[in-house]
Amino acid sequence: MAEPDVVVIGAGVVGVSAAIAARARGLSVLLVDREGPAAGASAGNAGAFAFSDILPLASPRILRKAPGWMVDPLGPLTIPLGHALKIAPWMIHFWRACSPARVKRSTVAQAALMDLSKAELDSFLARTGTAPMLRKEGNLEVYEGEAQFNASLAGWRAKQEHGIGFEHLDAAGMAAVQPGLAPRFSHGTFTPGWYSIADPKLYTLALADHFHAAGGAIERAEVTALRPVENGVEITAPGRTIRAAHVVVAAGALSHRIARTIGEAIPLETERGYNTTLPADAFDLRTQVTFGGHGFVVTRLSTGIRVGGAVELGGLDRPPNFRRSAAMLAKAQAFLPGLRPDGGVQWMGFRPSLPDSLPAIGRARATPRVIYAFGHGHLGLTQSAGTARLVADLLVGAPSAIDIGAFSAQRFSQKA
Numbered sequence: 001m002a003e004p005d006v007v008v009i010g011a012g013v014v015g016v017s018a019a020i021a022a023r024a025r026g027l028s029v030l031l032v033d034r035e036g037p038a039a040g041a042s043a044g045n046a047g048a049f050a051f052s053d054i055l056p057l058a059s060p061r062i063l064r065k066a067p068g069w070m071v072d073p074l075g076p077l078t079i080p081l082g083h084a085l086k087i088a089p090w091m092i093h094f095w096r097a098c099s100p101a102r103v104k105r106s107t108v109a110q111a112a113l114m115d116l117s118k119a120e121l122d123s124f125l126a127r128t129g130t131a132p133m134l135r136k137e138g139n140l141e142v143y144e145g146e147a148q149f150n151a152s153l154a155g156w157r158a159k160q161e162h163g164i165g166f167e168h169l170d171a172a173g174m175a176a177v178q179p180g181l182a183p184r185f186s187h188g189t190f191t192p193g194w195y196s197i198a199d200p201k202l203y204t205l206a207l208a209d210h211f212h213a214a215g216g217a218i219e220r221a222e223v224t225a226l227r228p229v230e231n232g233v234e235i236t237a238p239g240r241t242i243r244a245a246h247v248v249v250a251a252g253a254l255s256h257r258i259a260r261t262i263g264e265a266i267p268l269e270t271e272r273g274y275n276t277t278l279p280a281d282a283f284d285l286r287t288q289v290t291f292g293g294h295g296f297v298v299t300r301l302s303t304g305i306r307v308g309g310a311v312e313l314g315g316l317d318r319p320p321n322f323r324r325s326a327a328m329l330a331k332a333q334a335f336l337p338g339l340r341p342d343g344g345v346q347w348m349g350f351r352p353s354l355p356d357s358l359p360a361i362g363r364a365r366a367t368p369r370v371i372y373a374f375g376h377g378h379l380g381l382t383q384s385a386g387t388a389r390l391v392a393d394l395l396v397g398a399p400s401a402i403d404i405g406a407f408s409a410q411r412f413s414q415k416a
């Protein structure tokens with residue numbers, strides 16, 4: 001491709017979806033990835049379209065829970081000792097984002113992006129031939145005892161205000177939705193509007209195939225720098241330079257390194273997550289089950305039963321600690337006594353996370369020709385179709401489907 005209208009950097013679910021949306025607006029698009037499609041977090045996530053997850057992680061609720069979680073080094077939240085100082089600036093932004101006013105603003109923005117993403121999803125799947133991969137099986141969040149359930153109610157009320165449907169269940173109600181839960185779980189909440197994809201890696205690869213069939217180009221290259229030039233952007237990769245009218249940065253947890261080359265410091269960190277994927281017959285799972293008090297979920301995929309979650313604020317370079325996958329699997333066995341734990345494959349992935357739990361979607365400070373689409377944290381798959389729509393609107397200069405002010409990457413350099 002001589003000089004494409006758009007180069008999208010990163011072929012995870014966000015980049016591929018954005019590339020498809022740009023192509024559908026008639027633009028010539030080159031998608032580049034240092035490893036090829038579905039190499040990052042998009043390959044191994046839990047496969048949920050978690051549209052009801054509108055409450056930001058950065059909140060007084062997490063500040064209350066975090067100290068208890070961090071007591072267990074293999075528990076839901078860990079900061080490895082060697083990384084604590086490095087992550088301090090991000091933590092300060094996180095702490096600032098926990099004020100009630102900021103939480104309210106983030107929730108409104110997150111809910112708008114969720115609504116858009118849900119509204120876009122069915123037609124996006126239909127256009128890309130991936131509709132058969134969608135499962136509408138809901139999510140069951142389970143609680144150990146009345147006190148834990150009662151503590152969740154304020155959050156559910158906030159979700160209700162944003163029109164999210166759910167049903168609180170007792171033990172018998174839970175057993176009707178998902179048989180085989182350990183009796184320690186006395187209460188649950190079922191969210192029917194929570195969807196899943198058959199397998200997140202196969203989905204991203206299918207999207208990449210669709211993009212290619214629709215005339216998009218995919219190449220392997222590691223982008224090391226961007227440079228604004230007249231009427232475009234120059235993209236540097238080892239041994240080559242590409243020019244494009246626009247660039248979309250969708251490189252997941254590495255996106256800030258690319259933004260830095262055009263002079264923008266963005267506090268992107270990674271919340272590393274872990275899982276184990278068991279054979280498909282490991283458990284008769286009817287819905288996704290969320291063990292919120294323990295920070296993990298169990299999901300049925302076409303490729304197996306996936307047990308995973310947890311947050312390790314451990315940076316991009318340290319090796320995985322798969323004892324975390326094993327710890328979650330051991331808990332899953334205790335919580336779902338019929339679960340067969342053998343034959344699993346462990347995985348670790350880098351969630352690309354900004355401190356206030358919102359993504360960066362919008363133009364770079366240095367040039368309007370560079371558009372950011374990263375930092376979706378726990379929700380990149382969920383928000384992929386909505387993000388793609390917003391990126392395509394920006395590329396062609398169309399009015400934005402929703403107000404994207406809250407997603408500006410420059411928000412961290414302004415006073416709250």
Ligand SMILES: Cc1cc2nc3c(=O)[nH]c(=O)nc-3n(C[C@H](O)[C@H](O)[C@H](O)COP(=O)(O)OP(=O)(O)OC[C@H]3O[C@@H](n4cnc5c(N)ncnc54)[C@H](O)[C@@H]3O)c2cc1C
Pocket residue numbers: 009010011012013014015032033034035036037038039040041042043044045046047048049050221222223224250251252253254255258271272273274275308309348349350351352373374375376377378379380381382383
């Ligand atoms: C355990 C776990 C469970 C999760 N569960 C869910 C879930 O159920 N639902 C949900 O919505 N989200 C979930 N997530 C989060 C979700 O996986 C991410 O938000 C999402 O995958 C991010 O997509 P992305 O395209 O931005 O990044 P990635 O998928 O990481 O893709 C980034 C791509 O950029 C490429 N790249 C990086 N640097 C360069 C460069 N310099 N040049 C060229 N290419 C480059 C990489 O090779 C990679 O392919 C989960 C995450 C984890 C870890």
